[in-house]
Amino acid sequence: xxxxxxxxxxxxxxxxxxxxxxxxxxxxxxxxxxxxxxxxxxxxxxxxxxxxxxxxxxxxxxxxxxxxxxxxxxxxxxxxxxxxxxxxxxxxxxxxxxxxxxxxxxxxxxxxxxxxxxxxxxxxxxxxxxxxxxxxxxxxxxxxxxxxxxxxxxxxxxxxxxxxxxxxxxxxxxxxxxxxxxxxxxxxxxxxxxxxxxxxxxxxxxxxxxxxxxxxxxxxxxxxxxxxxxxxxxxxxxxxxxxxxxxxxx
Ligand code: IPE
Ligand code: IPE
Ligand code: MG
Numbered sequence: 001x002x003x004x005x006x007x008x009x010x011x012x013x014x015x016x017x018x019x020x021x022x023x024x025x026x027x028x029x030x031x032x033x034x035x036x037x038x039x040x041x042x043x044x045x046x047x048x049x050x051x052x053x054x055x056x057x058x059x060x061x062x063x064x065x066x067x068x069x070x071x072x073x074x075x076x077x078x079x080x081x082x083x084x085x086x087x088x089x090x091x092x093x094x095x096x097x098x099x100x101x102x103x104x105x106x107x108x109x110x111x112x113x114x115x116x117x118x119x120x121x122x123x124x125x126x127x128x129x130x131x132x133x134x135x136x137x138x139x140x141x142x143x144x145x146x147x148x149x150x151x152x153x154x155x156x157x158x159x160x161x162x163x164x165x166x167x168x169x170x171x172x173x174x175x176x177x178x179x180x181x182x183x184x185x186x187x188x189x190x191x192x193x194x195x196x197x198x199x200x201x202x203x204x205x206x207x208x209x210x211x212x213x214x215x216x217x218x219x220x221x222x223x224x225x226x227x228x229x230x231x232x233x234x235x236x237x238x239x240x241x242x243x244x245x246x247x248x249x250x
Contacts, residue, residue, distance in 0.1 A: 014186035023192030023216030068142030100132030107141030150176035
């Protein structure tokens, strides 16, 4: 069977794809297993997404891995998730490096176990000169807190005279977000059938295309990723303009 990848237009790829990887618990439940069984099987789906992205050269992939609200889950689930993250980083570090990916972390990482923090910092450091793609992990991430922190930093700068109020532009604001080095999100995908954002990249998805898939995350494959890109390429992104104006620009 022909892959949908062959139908993609390489000149019209999204620069930044973000994924809300949801549905691990339901995937496990439907098999009569514990929720953590689903988290373990989620790792292959992460590889699928990273590999698919790499194959078609999408420069930025952001994965919602653990939200600030996920700390409220049962303690044993949180511990299992932290151990899995740590094991996976250890196992995948070489592959990430050899693919030429640069790793970034967004979120309140000080809340993570010290070992995980250390592993993340190391991976960010050793991949900092890689330039074949960017892999962004959102860990202990909450968008409202991120925005609030930006507001606090900016007001401190105004108070101390470093910044004038009239100079607070969208660009200045963005420089105070975790995502300061990343482009805006072009395509946001959420698996599991839920149609919500769950406190993810609220500012950064202002003009993103949104896709909600009825697939549970552990079942997500490369072909699903390519299908998302295909559907994205069949949308007209007008950014407030009319279709006719866009035709004139070509
Ligand atoms: C996503 O799957 C993984 C995390 C949020 C860490 P879930 O664990 O939310 O699975 P469901 O949504 O309960 O099925
Ligand atoms: C969002 O999924 C967070 C991640 C995928 C890491 P959740 O399963 O936590 O979202 P809600 O609680 O259903 O909105
Ligand atoms: Mg969920």
